[in-house]
Amino acid sequence: MSLVPVKAPQAPQKFDLAIVGAGPAGMAAAITARECGLSVLVVDENPAPGGQVFRAAEFAGTDPALARDMAPGLDLIGRFRALDMTYRPGATLWMLDPDTGTLSLSHLNETLEFVADRILLATGAQERPVPIPGWTLPGVMSAGAAQIALKAAGLVPSGRVVLAGQGPLVWLLANQLIRAGVLPVLVETRTQSILRTALEQGGIFSGFPQLAKGIGLILKARQAGMRVISGARHLRAEGSARVQGLRFEGGYEACDTLLLHEGVIPATHISMAIGLDHHWDARQLCWRPRLDVFGASSHARIAVAGDGAVIGGWEAAVATGQLAALDAAFRLGRLAAADRDFRAEASADALLQARALRPFLDALYAPSQEILAPPEESTIICRCEEVTAGSLRWAAAIGATGPNQAKAYLRCGMGPCQGRLCGPTVAAVIAETRSVPVEEVGHFRPRAPYKPITVNELAGSPHGAHRLS
Amino acid sequence: MFRTRPDYRPETVQVFVEGRALMVPEGSNAAAALLIAGLPAIRETAISGSPRLPWCMMGVCFDCLAEIDGIANRQACMVPVAAGMRIARQHGAREVPR
Numbered sequence: 001m002s003l004v005p006v007k008a009p010q011a012p013q014k015f016d017l018a019i020v021g022a023g024p025a026g027m028a029a030a031i032t033a034r035e036c037g038l039s040v041l042v043v044d045e046n047p048a049p050g051g052q053v054f055r056a057a058e059f060a061g062t063d064p065a066l067a068r069d070m071a072p073g074l075d076l077i078g079r080f081r082a083l084d085m086t087y088r089p090g091a092t093l094w095m096l097d098p099d100t101g102t103l104s105l106s107h108l109n110e111t112l113e114f115v116a117d118r119i120l121l122a123t124g125a126q127e128r129p130v131p132i133p134g135w136t137l138p139g140v141m142s143a144g145a146a147q148i149a150l151k152a153a154g155l156v157p158s159g160r161v162v163l164a165g166q167g168p169l170v171w172l173l174a175n176q177l178i179r180a181g182v183l184p185v186l187v188e189t190r191t192q193s194i195l196r197t198a199l200e201q202g203g204i205f206s207g208f209p210q211l212a213k214g215i216g217l218i219l220k221a222r223q224a225g226m227r228v229i230s231g232a233r234h235l236r237a238e239g240s241a242r243v244q245g246l247r248f249e250g251g252y253e254a255c256d257t258l259l260l261h262e263g264v265i266p267a268t269h270i271s272m273a274i275g276l277d278h279h280w281d282a283r284q285l286c287w288r289p290r291l292d293v294f295g296a297s298s299h300a301r302i303a304v305a306g307d308g309a310v311i312g313g314w315e316a317a318v319a320t321g322q323l324a325a326l327d328a329a330f331r332l333g334r335l336a337a338a339d340r341d342f343r344a345e346a347s348a349d350a351l352l353q354a355r356a357l358r359p360f361l362d363a364l365y366a367p368s369q370e371i372l373a374p375p376e377e378s379t380i381i382c383r384c385e386e387v388t389a390g391s392l393r394w395a396a397a398i399g400a401t402g403p404n405q406a407k408a409y410l411r412c413g414m415g416p417c418q419g420r421l422c423g424p425t426v427a428a429v430i431a432e433t434r435s436v437p438v439e440e441v442g443h444f445r446p447r448a449p450y451k452p453i454t455v456n457e458l459a460g461s462p463h464g465a466h467r468l469s
Numbered sequence: 470m471f472r473t474r475p476d477y478r479p480e481t482v483q484v485f486v487e488g489r490a491l492m493v494p495e496g497s498n499a500a501a502a503l504l505i506a507g508l509p510a511i512r513e514t515a516i517s518g519s520p521r522l523p524w525c526m527m528g529v530c531f532d533c534l535a536e537i538d539g540i541a542n543r544q545a546c547m548v549p550v551a552a553g554m555r556i557a558r559q560h561g562a563r564e565v566p567r
Binding site: 045046047052056059062063064065090092109126127135136138139140141142144145146148149152153154155156157158159180181241242256257267383384385386415416417420421451452454 | 470471472473474477478493494495496497498501504505509510514516517519520521522523524525526527528529530531532534540542544546547549
Protein backbone atom coordinates (compact mmCIF):
# COMPACT_ATOMS: atom_id res chain seq x y z
CA MET A 1 0.00 0.00 0.00
CA SER A 2 1.35 3.46 -0.80
CA LEU A 3 0.18 7.04 -0.85
CA VAL A 4 -0.22 8.78 -4.14
CA PRO A 5 -1.10 12.45 -4.55
CA VAL A 6 -4.48 13.23 -6.07
CA LYS A 7 -5.49 16.32 -7.97
CA ALA A 8 -5.90 19.58 -6.11
CA PRO A 9 -9.24 19.99 -4.31
CA GLN A 10 -11.97 21.97 -6.05
CA ALA A 11 -14.49 24.18 -4.29
CA PRO A 12 -17.64 22.15 -3.70
CA GLN A 13 -20.75 22.96 -5.74
CA LYS A 14 -23.15 25.22 -3.85
CA PHE A 15 -26.96 25.07 -3.61
CA ASP A 16 -29.71 27.09 -1.99
CA LEU A 17 -31.27 23.98 -0.48
CA ALA A 18 -29.84 20.52 0.08
CA ILE A 19 -32.34 17.77 0.87
CA VAL A 20 -31.20 14.54 2.47
CA GLY A 21 -33.59 11.76 1.50
CA ALA A 22 -35.82 11.26 -1.54
CA GLY A 23 -38.89 9.86 0.17
CA PRO A 24 -42.26 11.65 0.19
CA ALA A 25 -40.99 14.54 2.36
CA GLY A 26 -37.80 15.06 0.37
CA MET A 27 -39.53 14.80 -3.01
CA ALA A 28 -42.32 17.19 -2.00
CA ALA A 29 -39.79 19.65 -0.58
CA ALA A 30 -37.78 19.55 -3.80
CA ILE A 31 -40.90 20.24 -5.91
CA THR A 32 -41.96 23.19 -3.75
CA ALA A 33 -38.44 24.59 -3.53
CA ARG A 34 -38.11 24.55 -7.32
CA GLU A 35 -41.47 26.33 -7.61
CA CYS A 36 -39.94 29.03 -5.42
CA GLY A 37 -36.89 29.24 -7.68
CA LEU A 38 -34.35 27.72 -5.29
CA SER A 39 -31.43 25.68 -6.58
CA VAL A 40 -31.90 22.21 -5.18
CA LEU A 41 -29.65 19.27 -4.40
CA VAL A 42 -31.25 15.98 -3.36
CA VAL A 43 -29.05 13.20 -2.03
CA ASP A 44 -30.47 9.79 -1.23
CA GLU A 45 -28.96 6.54 -0.07
CA ASN A 46 -31.33 4.45 -2.14
CA PRO A 47 -30.99 3.83 -5.87
CA ALA A 48 -34.39 5.33 -6.77
CA PRO A 49 -36.77 7.93 -5.33
CA GLY A 50 -39.73 6.92 -3.16
CA GLY A 51 -38.32 6.42 0.32
CA GLN A 52 -39.41 3.24 2.08
CA VAL A 53 -43.15 3.63 1.48
CA PHE A 54 -42.77 4.01 -2.29
CA ARG A 55 -39.51 2.10 -2.55
CA ALA A 56 -38.87 0.91 -6.08
CA ALA A 57 -42.38 2.10 -7.02
CA GLU A 58 -41.27 2.56 -10.62
CA PHE A 59 -40.41 -1.17 -10.67
CA ALA A 60 -43.09 -2.48 -8.34
CA GLY A 61 -45.96 -0.47 -9.76
CA THR A 62 -46.98 -3.35 -12.03
CA ASP A 63 -46.68 -6.03 -9.35
CA PRO A 64 -50.25 -7.01 -8.39
CA ALA A 65 -49.14 -7.53 -4.79
CA LEU A 66 -48.16 -3.87 -4.54
CA ALA A 67 -49.71 -1.89 -7.37
CA ARG A 68 -52.56 -0.29 -5.39
CA ASP A 69 -50.20 0.78 -2.58
CA MET A 70 -47.62 2.22 -4.96
CA ALA A 71 -50.01 4.13 -7.20
CA PRO A 72 -50.16 7.33 -5.07
CA GLY A 73 -46.37 7.52 -5.09
CA LEU A 74 -45.93 7.29 -8.85
CA ASP A 75 -47.34 10.76 -9.47
CA LEU A 76 -45.04 12.28 -6.84
CA ILE A 77 -42.03 10.41 -8.23
CA GLY A 78 -42.91 11.53 -11.76
CA ARG A 79 -43.07 15.19 -10.76
CA PHE A 80 -39.84 14.81 -8.78
CA ARG A 81 -38.00 13.18 -11.69
CA ALA A 82 -39.06 16.04 -14.00
CA LEU A 83 -37.43 18.72 -11.82
CA ASP A 84 -34.46 20.79 -12.91
CA MET A 85 -32.24 19.95 -9.94
CA THR A 86 -29.20 17.93 -8.93
CA TYR A 87 -30.28 14.48 -7.75
CA ARG A 88 -27.70 12.03 -6.45
CA PRO A 89 -29.18 8.61 -5.67
CA GLY A 90 -26.99 5.93 -4.14
CA ALA A 91 -25.14 8.55 -2.11
CA THR A 92 -24.65 8.02 1.62
CA LEU A 93 -24.22 11.08 3.81
CA TRP A 94 -21.39 10.36 6.24
CA MET A 95 -20.78 13.85 7.57
CA LEU A 96 -22.76 17.04 7.76
CA ASP A 97 -21.22 20.23 9.09
CA PRO A 98 -24.22 22.40 9.92
CA ASP A 99 -22.16 25.53 10.55
CA THR A 100 -20.63 25.61 7.06
CA GLY A 101 -23.46 23.73 5.35
CA THR A 102 -21.07 21.10 4.01
CA LEU A 103 -22.30 17.63 3.12
CA SER A 104 -19.80 14.79 2.70
CA LEU A 105 -21.12 11.76 0.88
CA SER A 106 -19.95 8.36 -0.15
CA HIS A 107 -20.92 7.59 -3.75
CA LEU A 108 -19.59 4.58 -5.67
CA ASN A 109 -16.57 4.39 -3.35
CA GLU A 110 -15.70 8.05 -3.95
CA THR A 111 -16.27 11.08 -1.76
CA LEU A 112 -18.60 13.84 -2.93
CA GLU A 113 -18.81 17.20 -1.23
CA PHE A 114 -21.50 19.87 -1.55
CA VAL A 115 -22.39 23.09 0.25
CA ALA A 116 -25.88 24.48 0.84
CA ASP A 117 -27.38 27.55 2.47
CA ARG A 118 -30.30 25.54 3.87
CA ILE A 119 -30.33 21.85 4.63
CA LEU A 120 -33.45 19.73 5.04
CA LEU A 121 -33.15 16.35 6.71
CA ALA A 122 -35.84 14.06 5.32
CA THR A 123 -34.34 10.78 6.46
CA GLY A 124 -37.60 9.10 7.40
CA ALA A 125 -38.41 6.44 9.93
CA GLN A 126 -36.98 3.16 11.05
CA GLU A 127 -38.70 0.25 12.70
CA ARG A 128 -38.66 0.10 16.46
CA PRO A 129 -36.38 -2.70 17.68
CA VAL A 130 -38.21 -5.88 18.75
CA PRO A 131 -35.70 -7.42 21.18
CA ILE A 132 -37.34 -10.72 22.07
CA PRO A 133 -35.26 -13.79 22.99
CA GLY A 134 -33.93 -15.32 19.78
CA TRP A 135 -34.45 -12.27 17.55
CA THR A 136 -30.90 -12.56 16.20
CA LEU A 137 -31.54 -16.07 14.79
CA PRO A 138 -31.28 -16.33 10.99
CA GLY A 139 -34.79 -16.33 9.59
CA VAL A 140 -36.05 -13.69 12.03
CA MET A 141 -36.44 -10.33 10.32
CA SER A 142 -38.38 -7.16 10.76
CA ALA A 143 -41.68 -7.02 8.90
CA GLY A 144 -40.40 -3.99 7.05
CA ALA A 145 -37.45 -6.03 5.78
CA ALA A 146 -39.76 -8.56 4.14
CA GLN A 147 -41.78 -5.72 2.65
CA ILE A 148 -38.62 -4.16 1.22
CA ALA A 149 -37.60 -7.50 -0.33
CA LEU A 150 -41.05 -7.67 -1.92
CA LYS A 151 -40.96 -4.10 -3.22
CA ALA A 152 -37.39 -4.14 -4.47
CA ALA A 153 -37.23 -7.58 -6.02
CA GLY A 154 -40.68 -9.16 -5.78
CA LEU A 155 -39.42 -11.68 -3.21
CA VAL A 156 -41.57 -13.54 -0.71
CA PRO A 157 -40.51 -15.78 2.17
CA SER A 158 -40.78 -19.46 1.35
CA GLY A 159 -42.18 -22.01 3.78
CA ARG A 160 -44.26 -21.16 6.83
CA VAL A 161 -44.38 -17.47 7.69
CA VAL A 162 -45.35 -16.04 11.06
CA LEU A 163 -45.94 -12.33 11.38
CA ALA A 164 -45.75 -11.19 15.00
CA GLY A 165 -46.27 -7.85 16.67
CA GLN A 166 -48.64 -4.99 15.99
CA GLY A 167 -49.24 -1.83 14.02
CA PRO A 168 -50.69 -0.72 10.69
CA LEU A 169 -47.72 -2.15 8.78
CA VAL A 170 -48.48 -5.65 10.06
CA TRP A 171 -51.90 -5.65 8.41
CA LEU A 172 -50.62 -3.97 5.25
CA LEU A 173 -47.80 -6.50 4.87
CA ALA A 174 -50.19 -9.39 5.60
CA ASN A 175 -52.34 -8.22 2.69
CA GLN A 176 -49.37 -7.74 0.39
CA LEU A 177 -48.05 -11.22 1.20
CA ILE A 178 -51.49 -12.73 0.63
CA ARG A 179 -51.73 -10.99 -2.76
CA ALA A 180 -48.28 -12.40 -3.53
CA GLY A 181 -49.46 -15.91 -2.74
CA VAL A 182 -48.21 -16.32 0.84
CA LEU A 183 -50.64 -16.84 3.72
CA PRO A 184 -48.94 -15.94 7.00
CA VAL A 185 -50.13 -16.59 10.55
CA LEU A 186 -50.50 -13.39 12.56
CA VAL A 187 -49.55 -13.42 16.24
CA GLU A 188 -50.73 -10.02 17.40
CA THR A 189 -49.27 -8.44 20.54
CA ARG A 190 -51.80 -5.62 20.80
CA THR A 191 -53.01 -5.19 24.38
CA GLN A 192 -55.18 -2.07 24.04
CA SER A 193 -58.90 -2.32 23.37
CA ILE A 194 -59.99 -0.83 20.05
CA LEU A 195 -63.25 0.53 21.39
CA ARG A 196 -61.83 2.08 24.55
CA THR A 197 -58.90 3.60 22.63
CA ALA A 198 -61.30 5.07 20.08
CA LEU A 199 -63.42 6.64 22.80
CA GLU A 200 -60.40 8.04 24.61
CA GLN A 201 -58.40 9.30 21.63
CA GLY A 202 -61.06 10.37 19.15
CA GLY A 203 -60.10 11.11 15.56
CA ILE A 204 -62.39 8.36 14.33
CA PHE A 205 -64.54 10.72 12.26
CA SER A 206 -61.90 13.14 11.00
CA GLY A 207 -59.56 10.24 10.35
CA PHE A 208 -62.25 8.09 8.79
CA PRO A 209 -60.52 7.55 5.39
CA GLN A 210 -57.44 6.08 7.08
CA LEU A 211 -59.59 4.10 9.49
CA ALA A 212 -61.67 2.66 6.65
CA LYS A 213 -58.50 1.62 4.84
CA GLY A 214 -57.19 -0.09 7.97
CA ILE A 215 -60.44 -1.93 8.63
CA GLY A 216 -60.50 -3.00 5.00
CA LEU A 217 -57.03 -4.52 5.35
CA ILE A 218 -58.06 -6.41 8.50
CA LEU A 219 -61.22 -7.77 6.86
CA LYS A 220 -59.45 -8.80 3.67
CA ALA A 221 -56.73 -10.68 5.53
CA ARG A 222 -59.32 -12.54 7.59
CA GLN A 223 -61.42 -13.29 4.50
CA ALA A 224 -58.32 -14.77 2.88
CA GLY A 225 -58.19 -17.22 5.77
CA MET A 226 -55.31 -15.72 7.74
CA ARG A 227 -55.23 -17.19 11.23
CA VAL A 228 -54.92 -14.46 13.89
CA ILE A 229 -53.82 -15.10 17.46
CA SER A 230 -54.55 -12.05 19.61
CA GLY A 231 -53.05 -10.62 22.78
CA ALA A 232 -49.85 -12.70 22.61
CA ARG A 233 -47.26 -12.05 25.34
CA HIS A 234 -43.74 -13.21 26.19
CA LEU A 235 -42.71 -13.86 22.59
CA ARG A 236 -39.64 -16.00 22.01
CA ALA A 237 -38.05 -17.04 18.72
CA GLU A 238 -36.84 -20.61 18.98
CA GLY A 239 -34.42 -22.62 16.87
CA SER A 240 -30.79 -23.69 16.79
CA ALA A 241 -29.05 -22.67 13.56
CA ARG A 242 -32.12 -20.76 12.35
CA VAL A 243 -35.62 -19.97 13.53
CA GLN A 244 -37.96 -22.94 13.81
CA GLY A 245 -40.86 -21.42 15.65
CA LEU A 246 -42.34 -18.68 17.77
CA ARG A 247 -43.32 -19.50 21.34
CA PHE A 248 -45.60 -17.24 23.35
CA GLU A 249 -47.67 -17.54 26.49
CA GLY A 250 -50.10 -20.37 25.85
CA GLY A 251 -48.99 -21.22 22.33
CA TYR A 252 -46.38 -22.13 19.71
CA GLU A 253 -46.29 -21.59 15.96
CA ALA A 254 -43.74 -23.43 13.87
CA CYS A 255 -42.24 -21.29 11.11
CA ASP A 256 -39.41 -20.94 8.63
CA THR A 257 -39.52 -17.15 8.64
CA LEU A 258 -40.55 -14.95 11.56
CA LEU A 259 -41.35 -11.31 10.82
CA LEU A 260 -41.48 -8.95 13.80
CA HIS A 261 -42.90 -5.44 14.02
CA GLU A 262 -43.76 -3.03 16.83
CA GLY A 263 -44.20 0.22 14.95
CA VAL A 264 -41.82 2.84 13.60
CA ILE A 265 -39.84 5.70 15.14
CA PRO A 266 -38.06 8.70 13.60
CA ALA A 267 -34.56 7.93 12.28
CA THR A 268 -32.71 10.54 14.33
CA HIS A 269 -29.15 9.38 13.76
CA ILE A 270 -28.05 12.42 11.76
CA SER A 271 -30.19 14.98 13.58
CA MET A 272 -28.68 13.79 16.87
CA ALA A 273 -25.14 13.62 15.48
CA ILE A 274 -25.20 17.27 14.43
CA GLY A 275 -26.45 18.20 17.88
CA LEU A 276 -29.99 19.38 17.18
CA ASP A 277 -32.22 19.72 20.25
CA HIS A 278 -34.44 16.67 20.66
CA HIS A 279 -37.26 15.96 23.03
CA TRP A 280 -38.98 12.81 24.21
CA ASP A 281 -42.36 12.15 22.63
CA ALA A 282 -44.31 10.40 25.39
CA ARG A 283 -47.12 9.44 23.02
CA GLN A 284 -45.02 7.87 20.27
CA LEU A 285 -42.39 6.70 22.79
CA CYS A 286 -39.43 8.06 20.85
CA TRP A 287 -37.02 10.97 20.58
CA ARG A 288 -37.67 13.56 17.94
CA PRO A 289 -36.06 16.85 16.96
CA ARG A 290 -37.52 20.01 18.46
CA LEU A 291 -39.03 21.91 15.51
CA ASP A 292 -41.26 24.87 14.77
CA VAL A 293 -44.38 24.59 12.57
CA PHE A 294 -42.24 24.84 9.43
CA GLY A 295 -39.83 22.14 10.56
CA ALA A 296 -37.03 24.56 11.45
CA SER A 297 -34.72 23.04 14.07
CA SER A 298 -32.56 24.48 16.84
CA HIS A 299 -29.81 25.10 14.27
CA ALA A 300 -30.36 28.14 12.03
CA ARG A 301 -29.46 26.27 8.81
CA ILE A 302 -31.24 22.96 9.40
CA ALA A 303 -34.86 21.83 9.06
CA VAL A 304 -36.37 18.38 9.42
CA ALA A 305 -39.45 17.03 7.63
CA GLY A 306 -41.33 13.77 7.24
CA ASP A 307 -41.30 10.78 9.54
CA GLY A 308 -37.83 11.79 10.74
CA ALA A 309 -39.55 14.72 12.44
CA VAL A 310 -42.63 12.98 13.78
CA ILE A 311 -44.28 9.74 12.68
CA GLY A 312 -47.27 10.67 10.55
CA GLY A 313 -47.17 8.59 7.38
CA TRP A 314 -46.47 9.62 3.81
CA GLU A 315 -49.23 12.20 3.38
CA ALA A 316 -48.08 14.08 6.46
CA ALA A 317 -44.53 13.78 5.16
CA VAL A 318 -45.49 15.46 1.88
CA ALA A 319 -47.09 18.33 3.79
CA THR A 320 -44.14 18.85 6.14
CA GLY A 321 -41.74 18.73 3.18
CA GLN A 322 -43.72 21.49 1.46
CA LEU A 323 -43.77 23.60 4.64
CA ALA A 324 -40.01 23.25 5.12
CA ALA A 325 -39.34 24.23 1.49
CA LEU A 326 -41.55 27.33 1.75
CA ASP A 327 -39.71 28.33 4.92
CA ALA A 328 -36.37 27.78 3.16
CA ALA A 329 -37.47 30.13 0.38
CA PHE A 330 -38.52 32.70 2.98
CA ARG A 331 -35.26 32.46 4.92
CA LEU A 332 -33.23 32.82 1.73
CA GLY A 333 -35.14 35.97 0.81
CA ARG A 334 -37.04 34.46 -2.16
CA LEU A 335 -40.48 34.55 -0.59
CA ALA A 336 -42.12 37.18 1.60
CA ALA A 337 -43.37 36.01 4.99
CA ALA A 338 -46.97 36.72 3.98
CA ASP A 339 -46.58 34.66 0.78
CA ARG A 340 -45.02 31.82 2.71
CA ASP A 341 -47.86 31.82 5.20
CA PHE A 342 -50.50 32.04 2.48
CA ARG A 343 -49.01 29.16 0.52
CA ALA A 344 -48.51 27.15 3.73
CA GLU A 345 -52.23 27.02 4.46
CA ALA A 346 -53.02 24.19 2.08
CA SER A 347 -50.13 22.11 3.41
CA ALA A 348 -51.14 22.80 7.01
CA ASP A 349 -54.70 21.67 6.27
CA ALA A 350 -53.43 18.51 4.58
CA LEU A 351 -51.19 17.87 7.57
CA LEU A 352 -54.09 18.09 10.00
CA GLN A 353 -56.10 15.66 7.91
CA ALA A 354 -53.19 13.25 7.53
CA ARG A 355 -52.55 13.23 11.27
CA ALA A 356 -56.18 12.92 12.37
CA LEU A 357 -56.05 9.23 13.21
CA ARG A 358 -52.52 9.27 14.59
CA PRO A 359 -53.37 9.67 18.33
CA PHE A 360 -55.69 6.67 18.03
CA LEU A 361 -53.07 4.57 16.24
CA ASP A 362 -50.31 5.58 18.66
CA ALA A 363 -52.44 4.63 21.68
CA LEU A 364 -53.87 1.46 20.14
CA TYR A 365 -50.49 0.09 19.10
CA ALA A 366 -48.39 1.32 22.02
CA PRO A 367 -45.63 -1.26 22.54
CA SER A 368 -45.68 -3.08 25.86
CA GLN A 369 -42.95 -2.59 28.45
CA GLU A 370 -41.55 -6.10 27.73
CA ILE A 371 -40.84 -4.98 24.15
CA LEU A 372 -39.37 -1.63 25.21
CA ALA A 373 -37.17 -3.11 27.95
CA PRO A 374 -36.86 -6.91 27.61
CA PRO A 375 -37.15 -8.55 31.04
CA GLU A 376 -35.08 -11.67 30.36
CA GLU A 377 -31.39 -11.25 31.22
CA SER A 378 -30.00 -13.24 28.30
CA THR A 379 -31.91 -11.33 25.60
CA ILE A 380 -29.53 -9.58 23.22
CA ILE A 381 -30.17 -5.84 23.00
CA CYS A 382 -27.21 -4.61 20.97
CA ARG A 383 -27.06 -6.95 18.00
CA CYS A 384 -23.67 -5.63 16.83
CA GLU A 385 -21.75 -6.07 20.08
CA GLU A 386 -24.05 -8.78 21.47
CA VAL A 387 -24.77 -6.96 24.71
CA THR A 388 -27.56 -8.51 26.79
CA ALA A 389 -30.32 -6.99 28.87
CA GLY A 390 -28.73 -8.53 31.97
CA SER A 391 -25.36 -6.88 31.44
CA LEU A 392 -27.06 -3.54 30.77
CA ARG A 393 -28.99 -3.80 34.03
CA TRP A 394 -25.71 -4.57 35.78
CA ALA A 395 -24.08 -1.52 34.20
CA ALA A 396 -27.01 0.68 35.20
CA ALA A 397 -26.92 -0.71 38.75
CA ILE A 398 -23.22 0.08 39.22
CA GLY A 399 -23.47 3.61 37.90
CA ALA A 400 -24.10 3.91 34.14
CA THR A 401 -26.61 6.76 34.22
CA GLY A 402 -27.42 6.77 30.50
CA PRO A 403 -26.70 5.21 27.09
CA ASN A 404 -23.42 7.06 26.60
CA GLN A 405 -22.07 5.75 29.90
CA ALA A 406 -23.31 2.25 29.12
CA LYS A 407 -21.45 2.49 25.82
CA ALA A 408 -18.18 2.99 27.68
CA TYR A 409 -18.97 0.10 30.07
CA LEU A 410 -20.19 -2.47 27.55
CA ARG A 411 -19.58 -1.26 23.97
CA CYS A 412 -23.32 -1.30 23.29
CA GLY A 413 -23.90 1.14 20.45
CA MET A 414 -20.23 0.98 19.39
CA GLY A 415 -20.66 -1.57 16.64
CA PRO A 416 -21.14 -0.70 12.99
CA CYS A 417 -24.79 0.39 13.43
CA GLN A 418 -23.61 2.98 15.97
CA GLY A 419 -26.61 2.41 18.21
CA ARG A 420 -29.23 3.07 15.52
CA LEU A 421 -31.00 -0.15 16.43
CA CYS A 422 -30.26 -0.66 20.13
CA GLY A 423 -30.47 3.00 21.20
CA PRO A 424 -34.14 3.01 22.26
CA THR A 425 -33.82 -0.30 24.13
CA VAL A 426 -30.59 0.67 25.91
CA ALA A 427 -32.23 3.85 27.17
CA ALA A 428 -35.42 2.05 28.24
CA VAL A 429 -33.56 -0.66 30.16
CA ILE A 430 -31.40 1.89 32.00
CA ALA A 431 -34.46 4.01 32.78
CA GLU A 432 -36.31 0.99 34.14
CA THR A 433 -33.35 -0.15 36.24
CA ARG A 434 -32.84 3.34 37.66
CA SER A 435 -36.60 3.91 38.08
CA VAL A 436 -36.43 7.22 36.22
CA PRO A 437 -38.20 8.42 33.05
CA VAL A 438 -36.47 7.66 29.72
CA GLU A 439 -36.03 11.35 28.96
CA GLU A 440 -33.85 11.62 32.03
CA VAL A 441 -31.36 8.95 30.87
CA GLY A 442 -31.00 10.57 27.44
CA HIS A 443 -29.87 9.04 24.16
CA PHE A 444 -26.70 8.01 22.34
CA ARG A 445 -24.72 10.83 20.80
CA PRO A 446 -23.78 9.51 17.33
CA ARG A 447 -20.76 10.92 15.55
CA ALA A 448 -19.40 11.17 12.02
CA PRO A 449 -18.77 9.17 9.97
CA TYR A 450 -22.45 8.26 10.19
CA LYS A 451 -21.71 5.13 8.22
CA PRO A 452 -18.38 3.36 7.88
CA ILE A 453 -16.24 4.61 5.01
CA THR A 454 -12.98 3.27 3.70
CA VAL A 455 -9.68 5.03 4.32
CA ASN A 456 -9.53 5.47 0.55
CA GLU A 457 -12.77 7.45 0.58
CA LEU A 458 -11.54 9.62 3.43
CA ALA A 459 -8.15 10.22 1.81
CA GLY A 460 -9.82 10.87 -1.52
CA SER A 461 -12.17 13.51 -0.14
CA PRO A 462 -11.58 17.07 -1.31
CA HIS A 463 -9.90 17.71 2.05
CA GLY A 464 -7.57 14.76 1.67
CA ALA A 465 -4.49 15.26 -0.45
CA HIS A 466 -3.56 11.62 -0.93
CA ARG A 467 -5.08 8.34 -1.84
CA LEU A 468 -4.09 4.87 -0.72
CA SER A 469 -3.18 2.53 -3.54
CA MET B 470 -35.27 -18.30 2.66
CA PHE B 471 -36.97 -16.26 -0.02
CA ARG B 472 -38.25 -17.12 -3.46
CA THR B 473 -38.62 -15.00 -6.57
CA ARG B 474 -41.86 -14.36 -8.46
CA PRO B 475 -40.63 -14.41 -12.07
CA ASP B 476 -44.14 -13.79 -13.46
CA TYR B 477 -44.02 -10.28 -12.05
CA ARG B 478 -40.28 -9.58 -12.07
CA PRO B 479 -39.10 -11.25 -15.27
CA GLU B 480 -35.90 -9.26 -15.83
CA THR B 481 -32.89 -10.86 -14.17
CA VAL B 482 -29.24 -10.14 -13.49
CA GLN B 483 -26.52 -12.74 -12.99
CA VAL B 484 -24.49 -12.47 -9.80
CA PHE B 485 -22.14 -14.85 -8.03
CA VAL B 486 -23.01 -15.76 -4.45
CA GLU B 487 -20.17 -17.60 -2.73
CA GLY B 488 -18.83 -18.31 -6.21
CA ARG B 489 -22.08 -19.86 -7.47
CA ALA B 490 -23.85 -18.20 -10.41
CA LEU B 491 -27.36 -17.08 -9.58
CA MET B 492 -30.01 -15.20 -11.55
CA VAL B 493 -31.73 -12.60 -9.39
CA PRO B 494 -34.50 -10.15 -10.28
CA GLU B 495 -33.48 -6.73 -11.51
CA GLY B 496 -33.85 -4.27 -8.65
CA SER B 497 -32.45 -6.73 -6.10
CA ASN B 498 -29.73 -5.70 -3.75
CA ALA B 499 -26.87 -7.93 -2.63
CA ALA B 500 -28.70 -8.90 0.58
CA ALA B 501 -31.74 -9.98 -1.44
CA ALA B 502 -29.46 -12.10 -3.61
CA LEU B 503 -28.18 -13.84 -0.48
CA LEU B 504 -31.73 -14.47 0.68
CA ILE B 505 -32.59 -16.01 -2.70
CA ALA B 506 -29.44 -18.13 -2.59
CA GLY B 507 -30.74 -19.53 0.70
CA LEU B 508 -27.45 -19.37 2.55
CA PRO B 509 -27.74 -20.26 6.24
CA ALA B 510 -25.99 -17.01 7.16
CA ILE B 511 -24.59 -13.90 5.55
CA ARG B 512 -21.93 -13.50 8.18
CA GLU B 513 -20.76 -14.72 11.54
CA THR B 514 -20.58 -12.03 14.20
CA ALA B 515 -17.26 -10.61 15.26
CA ILE B 516 -18.05 -11.20 18.95
CA SER B 517 -19.41 -14.74 19.34
CA GLY B 518 -19.28 -16.07 15.81
CA SER B 519 -23.05 -16.56 15.68
CA PRO B 520 -24.71 -16.73 12.28
CA ARG B 521 -26.79 -13.80 11.04
CA LEU B 522 -29.04 -12.97 8.14
CA PRO B 523 -30.37 -9.49 7.35
CA TRP B 524 -32.70 -7.96 9.93
CA CYS B 525 -33.87 -4.61 8.52
CA MET B 526 -32.99 -4.51 4.77
CA MET B 527 -32.91 -0.70 4.94
CA GLY B 528 -29.44 0.21 6.09
CA VAL B 529 -30.09 0.48 9.82
CA CYS B 530 -28.92 -2.74 11.46
CA PHE B 531 -25.65 -3.67 9.71
CA ASP B 532 -26.43 -7.36 10.14
CA CYS B 533 -26.04 -7.91 6.39
CA LEU B 534 -22.37 -6.95 6.24
CA ALA B 535 -20.77 -8.94 3.44
CA GLU B 536 -17.84 -8.94 1.06
CA ILE B 537 -18.93 -7.48 -2.24
CA ASP B 538 -16.59 -7.42 -5.23
CA GLY B 539 -13.69 -7.95 -2.87
CA ILE B 540 -14.56 -5.17 -0.40
CA ALA B 541 -15.54 -6.43 3.05
CA ASN B 542 -17.93 -4.85 5.57
CA ARG B 543 -20.39 -3.52 3.01
CA GLN B 544 -24.06 -3.18 3.83
CA ALA B 545 -25.36 -5.74 1.36
CA CYS B 546 -28.91 -4.36 1.57
CA MET B 547 -27.70 -0.97 0.31
CA VAL B 548 -25.78 -2.27 -2.71
CA PRO B 549 -27.89 -2.78 -5.86
CA VAL B 550 -26.90 -5.88 -7.82
CA ALA B 551 -24.98 -5.49 -11.05
CA ALA B 552 -24.14 -8.11 -13.66
CA GLY B 553 -21.20 -10.21 -12.51
CA MET B 554 -21.21 -8.94 -8.95
CA ARG B 555 -19.40 -11.25 -6.53
CA ILE B 556 -21.06 -11.52 -3.13
CA ALA B 557 -19.39 -13.49 -0.36
CA ARG B 558 -20.08 -14.21 3.27
CA GLN B 559 -18.03 -12.56 5.93
CA HIS B 560 -16.57 -14.58 8.78
CA GLY B 561 -16.02 -12.78 12.07
CA ALA B 562 -14.30 -9.42 12.10
CA ARG B 563 -12.98 -7.87 8.93
CA GLU B 564 -9.32 -8.48 8.25
CA VAL B 565 -7.08 -5.53 7.57
CA PRO B 566 -4.96 -6.12 4.46
CA ARG B 567 -1.24 -5.91 5.12
